Amino acid sequence: MTIRLGIVGVGKIARDQHLPAIAANPHFDLVAAASRHASVDGIASFATIEEMLAGVPDLDAVSICTPPGGRSDIVRAAIAAGKHVMIEKPPGATVSEVVALEQLAADAGVTLFATWHSREASGVDAARDWLADKQVTSVAISWREDIRVWHPGQDWILGPGGFGVFDPGINALSIVTKILPTELSVESGALHVPDGRESPIAATVQMRCGNGAPGRVDLDFLQTGPQSWDIVVETTAGTLTLRDGGKTLSIDGKGAAEGGGIDEGEYPRLYARFAELVPSAGRDVDLRPLQLVADAYLVAHRVVADPFEF
Structure with missing residues (x-):
């Protein structure tokens, strides 16, 4: 077809x-x-x-x-x-x-x-499979990139409904909601919003896993030099680390492939999935990452940050 x-x-x-x-x-x-x-x-x-x-x-x-x-x-x-x-x-x-x-x-x-393109990064499915029968003890997300590189001149991203730093940060949330064997909820946070803007340029969010394990999300849109997109999941059986936006997987520091940026196969895999859905008019809509962002906006406090211009 x-x-x-x-x-x-x-x-x-x-x-x-x-x-x-x-x-x-x-x-x-x-x-x-x-x-x-x-x-x-x-x-x-x-x-x-x-x-x-x-x-x-x-x-x-x-x-x-x-x-x-x-x-x-x-x-x-x-x-x-x-x-x-x-x-x-x-x-x-x-x-x-x-x-x-x-x-x-x-x-x-x-x-x-x-779609959630970061779920298609090459290390994500293997991470989900390894964690499936593990007891999670903590989750840490550090997602740091340069807004001027990824969204040059795009003022909308810091406007109302633009998501700000949660535009990249939701990629991390899309990964953890796929790989964790437990649900996540938001407990508190801080949203750093530039003076005169409406959406945050940095954020920290404290979360809780369904089994009570703590989670922390650190987001920064002002990272210069090397960009970093990292997820670390501690378990009773060892530490799982996903780097490069889900591209590079290691367990207790072993088995990591060479990283080097966003997985070029993410979008081809999305279109392959779309081609599978169309003949049967299937639907694939997972709102958990968006729900977590909405919850963060509900419970986090707002901090006025320095003005920002592209």
């Missing part, structure tokens, strides 16, 4: 990850794009999803790569047109809007795939 695909939102993440992954997957034929300020060479390009759906009515599916704010209306338009939908993370600006979208997709009989 060849899936005629349209993409909505042609920004950095679409060009860096989505377009190459689509081109490499024989199940997809990218035939249209919708973006306010960009286009894709060689295919029909439109300013809005409504124009795209009207101009290319025989699309089978839509991949949505816009920022989370305002995305709900885009997804709704695609579902109303009977299109299967894949969504870049985070799946929406609020938990409730994604719950509603999942029901709309079910009622319409179309796929809704809320």
